[in-house]
Amino acid sequence: MPQSSSGLIRYLFCGRRERRRLSMQNEIHYLTDPCTGDVCCRIRHSSGLEIRVAEMPEFSTAYAQFSTRFGSIHRCFRENGKTVFLPAGTAHYMEHKLFEKEDGDIAVRFDELGAACNAFTDFDRTVYHFHTQRGFDKALGILLRFVMTPYFTERTVSRERSIILQEIMEMLDDPASQVFNQLLRGMYHTLPLYPDVLGTPESIMEITPELLRQCHRIFYHPQNMVLCCAGNVSAKQVLAVADRFVKPVPLPDAETVFLTEPDMPVQNRVSQRMAVGKQQFMIGFKSRPLSGTARLRESLLCSLTLDLLTGSAAPLCQKMLHDGLINDTFDTECFAGDGWFAVLAEGESDDPQAVLDAICTEAERVLREGIDETLFSVLKKAAYGDSILGMNDPESVCTALTDAFMWDCESPYLRTQLLASLTTEDVCRCLRERFRRDRTCLSVIAPAPL
Structure with missing residues (x-):
């Protein structure tokens, strides 16, 4: 990661990739999965928007996801040399408000077409999506128009x-939310993975129409976004709609800013009491972050290592179940x-520390x-098979296309190739680097006294 002498990490607002020089023409490429022969059309639209389409005509439903690299971790940016700090929950607030227009709730328009529309905000992204069996072109036009056209007033905000x-x-x-948020506070010093994606009662009071308009102009720029479609839809259809509703706009002189995150967790144990019947816990093994294809490969490796170590077929899992240390949660x-990069384990236990020690x-x-x-x-074969099967479902394919963009991976088909490349030597390295006892944090939600 690029790092400055002041201890700041700066990312271009559009991610780690270089800002693209806009062309008057759409650039079209085809990506092929060498394992299955599946094909994805990748379009670099003249507006700067990236479009990825997987044509699956054998299905009756089409899925679309329109996403921006703007999530709850994007809390600080610089524009034209001026630093702006965002209240926690700004990205999620934006997601809510984009559905409301001067003529009412945009969801009604999707309902009239028989399309199901929704959205969610995560740490690193906001995703607006719909699926339908008819009227795809009209639904896609509504999606692009409402996301790219902000309407914020003092009254509506x-x-x-x-x-x-x-x-x-x-x-x-919610104990499940609290055990996770508490873990993030225990692991991360400066990275804004907390408060929750929703923000806090205090922070949302600071969100104004002017702030939302500024964030929309910066983070909802086409070069910071991706449109992914899969199922009963063609690249020609998608491109025709995008040409109508997505136009080039000036690129903002902006960058997001993060403080450098130390390697060690803030503390090794955090706890609180809530109305639960049994202790809930979450264990985090903090380790160095990666980017791009390296992050995807390491994530697959960690998942495979977890299955080897604690999966249902692993001796440790069977022993902990037999001893009553864990249950089916x-x-x-x-x-x-x-x-960020961490390995997590969660569940219910009378002795969470013993679970951590056992792992x-x-x-x-x-x-x-x-x-x-x-x-x-x-x-490994099971994981490989699951990966292949997942790409036979249009909704899963649409999500895979979005994930590949968000993780700076050129192709959505890298997963199967990377899984095939994993070795036992990789697992040993993973155990040494990603399961360090000195980099753990244990989050516990204990029953409140009666």
């Missing part, structure tokens, strides 16, 4: 606060993005005694 405040209060009462995942001890044992080659082969 103020009215939304009570709605989002209710979401925040529900999140604060136990789960694991790799949590990675721009500036660390098992990682050390596997490194010492060697990897079960048979189990590795079985799990």
Whole structure:
């Protein structure tokens, strides 16, 4: 990552990729999966918008996702040399308000077409999406127009606060949300992975129409966005609609700014009491972040390593279940993005510290005694098969196209190739680097006293 002498990491607002020089013509390329022969059309639109289309005419439904690299972590940027700090929850607030126009809620327009529309905000992105079996061109036109045309007034922005405040209060009462948010506070010093994507009751009071308009101009620029479609739709259809509704606009002189994140967690244990029947926990193994194809490969490697270490077929999982240390709520995942990378394990337990110790001890044992080659082969083949099957579903394909853009991967078909390249030596390296006992944080939600 580029780093300045002041300890700041700066990203161009449109991600790590260089700002593209706009062409008057659309650039069209075709990407092919060497394992399956699947084809994706990739278009660099004359506006700077990236378009990715997977034609799957054998399906009756078409899916579309229109996404921007603007999420809850984007809390600080510079424009024309001036630094702007955003209140927590700004990206999510924007998502809500774009659905409201002067003539009413845009969702009604989708309903009239028989299309299902929704949106979500994550740490690194906001995604607006719909699926339909008819009227795709009209629905896509509505999607592009409403996302790219802001309508923010003092009255509408103020009215939304009570709605989002209710979401925040529900999140604060949800143990699953709290055990995760608490873990992020325990692991990360400067990276704004917390407060929650929704923001706080105090922060949303600071969001104004002027601030939303500025953020829309910067982060909803076509060069910072991607349109992905899959299913019963053609690239020709999508391009024709994009030509009508997405036009070139001046590129802002802006960059997002993050403080350098230390390697070690803030603390090794965080806890609070809530109304739960059994202790809930989440374990985080913090490690160095990666970008692009390297991040995707490492994420796949970590997921495979987790299956080897703690999956349902692993000896450790069977022993912890037998001993009553965990139950069927136990789960694991790799949590990675721009500036962060962690391995997570969560569930219910009377002794969460013992679960953490057991995972660390098992990682050390596997490194010492060697990897079960048979189990590795079985799990790798299963992961490979799941990856292939996932690309037979239009909704999953549409998400894969979006993910590839967000992770700066040229092709959405890299997953199967990277899975095939994983070795037991990779797993050993992963255990040494990604499962370090000194970089753990344990988050616990304990039952409140009766």
